[in-house]
Amino acid sequence: MIDTKILKNITVLYAEDELILQEGISETLNLFEINVICVKNGQEGLSVFKSSHKKIDLILTDIKMPKLDGIGMIEKIREIDKNIPIIITTAHQETNFLMQSIELDISAYVLKPIDIYKLEASLIKAIESKVLREELIQKNKKLEIEIQKNEEKQKIMETQSRFAAMGEMINMIAHQWRQPLASIGTASYNLKYKLLSEKFDLETKEGRAEQSNFFSKKLDEIEFYVQNLTTTIDDFRNFFKTDKVFVNTRIENPIRNTLKIIQKDLESNNIDVILNLRSQNQINIYENEIVHVIINILKNAQDKLSEKKIENAKIEITTLDLEDGIKIDIYDNGGGIEKENLDIIFEPYFSTKKEKNGTGIGLYMSKIIVEKNHQGKIYATNISEGICFSIILYCMI
Ligand SMILES: Nc1ncnc2c1ncn2[C@@H]1O[C@H](COP(=O)(O)OP(=O)(O)OP(=O)(O)O)[C@@H](O)[C@H]1O
Ligand SMILES: [Mg+2]
Structure with missing residues (x-):
């Protein structure tokens, strides 16, 4: 048994210039609780589609029609909507349009005179794949949002983790700097002490040489430790x-x-x-x-x-x-x-x-x-x- 529930309340745009056929088919479709908008040529069909294409779920169309034929209408509709399902009703002698319509991604062809069971089956198949596609699009959208959220979360965590590491780093820098800073302190204290206590006899050449040696040794030490501090900063900077x-x-x-x-x-x-x-x-x-x-x-x-x-x-x-x-x-x-x-x-x-x-x-x-x-x-x-x-x-x- 075919389940026709899926057809309930869908809206079909039906283009057919043979008014008796149009009436018969749309009455049958109404029995399935399908809303049918009837038009009698491609031009009318196109203008209805343009004004209310969000409401239309499927297009059922004849080929040979005055003003604009079925293929011409479908070509224009495909420029607006690539996915809407389209079913073509066709007579045997019209099959030469088939090649032309392949590119237009037609869901089904129903031969005239129309067998209503075949039409019903084609409608169900076309609507089912439309529903499935829409569900898939929704799922993909949800997935994309999820992925985006995860990426954002990941970025926040990365930043948090860097901040936490930065806190640790400050501790590490303090330890790393303690010794060189203490050594610079000692060296400068020694310099000051020697200066203030006038330890060197600046009257003699030896005294002046001794002072100069002492000062340059201590300044070298300070330079060494300053270098050490700079290297530490570079190491930390590299990390960040x-x-x-x-x-x-x-x-x-x-x-x-x-x-x-x-x-x-x-x-x-x-x-x-x-x-x-x-x-x-x-x-x-x-x-x-x-x-x-x-x-x-x-x-x-x-x-x-x-x-x-x-x-x-x-x-x-x-x-x-x-x-x-x-x-x-x-x-x-x-x-x-x-x-x-x-x-x-x-x-x-x-x-x-x-x-x-x-x-x-x-x-x-x-x-x-x-x-x-x-x-x-x-x-x-x-x-x-x-x-x-x-x-x-x-x-x-
Ligand atoms: N070497 C270890 N010995 C025992 N437990 C550990 C050890 N390393 C990690 N853990 C356990 O794993 C948990 C998670 O570690 P993680 O580094 O992810 O976070 P944390 O150290 O608690 O926080 P943070 O890294 O922000 O300071 C720790 O809380 C601790 O219980
Ligand atoms: Mg940790």
């Missing part, structure tokens, strides 16, 4: 550069660059960093992003080690070559993660650091960077007294 540059490098480089930024901070928390950097393979990476990931993991390890007040706190970074890539293991002996949390630590906003206002996006962003931007893998395993974060990156991506 947003330009994505793909580099071919050994994994050792981003690891050492990360340590330049974070090591002083770790040392001041009595955390030993042990390096087993064995990997030699060259890989293609966005270096800053990988630095970001390593910092996230090291900061998490530092948080855990400090929270648990672990004696002999250590972080071990091991790299090794795989056949087609490299693996980094970052292990800390901070006690690891509760088993039930192991699977969810990479989800956005999961954080057990409420008192520290943890955002819970550090590991989420790390996963995006490794798995989406580098097609690699990142996972965590509880082992012995702590946890190991493993990252796999491939040579070719």
Whole structure:
């Protein structure tokens, strides 16, 4: 049984110049509760379509008509609407128009004299595919909006993650700068002290030479430390550069660059960093992003080690070559993660650091960077007294 419900309340524009046929067919269509707008030639059809094409669901048309024929009308209608279903009613002797109509994307042809069951079946088929197409368009629109929303969310998270990292950076800069600043302070204090206490006998040549040596040694020291401060700032600035540059490098480089930024901070928390950097393979990476990931993991390890007040706190970074890539293991002996949390630590906003206002996006962003931007893998395993974060990156991506 054909289900005619789909035809209920649709509006058909029907062009036919044989008025008896027009009347008969439209009465039958009315029985299916179809609204029919009848016109007697292509020109009329076109003007009705132009004025109310949003209301019309389907076009049923004869070919041979005065003023403008069916094909002429369809050509004009297709310029306005590429998708509206069109059914042509045709007599055998008119089949020469068929080639012409192929390009016009006709839904069906119904031969005259019209078999009403065939017409009904063609109408159902045409309307079904129209409904399906419209549903598909709606679904696609929804999907596009969803994708756009996700992309926006992702961008917000990236910014949040950078801000969080920036907060950490300020801490790290403070640690990094403490020692050179103290040394500059000591050197300038020494200079001032020697000057004020008149330690040098400026009457003699030896005295003046001694003073000059002392001053130039201390000024060299100050210059050295100032250089050191500048380098630190450059290292941090590099990290915050947003330009994505793909580099071919050994994994050792981003690891050492990360340590330049974070090591002083770790040392001041009595955390030993042990390096087993064995990997030699060259890989293609966005270096800053990988630095970001390593910092996230090291900061998490530092948080855990400090929270648990672990004696002999250590972080071990091991790299090794795989056949087609490299693996980094970052292990800390901070006690690891509760088993039930192991699977969810990479989800956005999961954080057990409420008192520290943890955002819970550090590991989420790390996963995006490794798995989406580098097609690699990142996972965590509880082992012995702590946890190991493993990252796999491939040579070719
Ligand atoms: N080395 C680790 N040892 C134990 N638990 C860890 C370790 N690293 C991460 N976690 C757990 O994973 C959670 C999520 O980490 P993530 O870096 O995503 O966010 P966060 O550190 O809580 O917040 P933020 O990074 O904004 O400070 C942490 O709250 C913590 O519970
Ligand atoms: Mg974190």
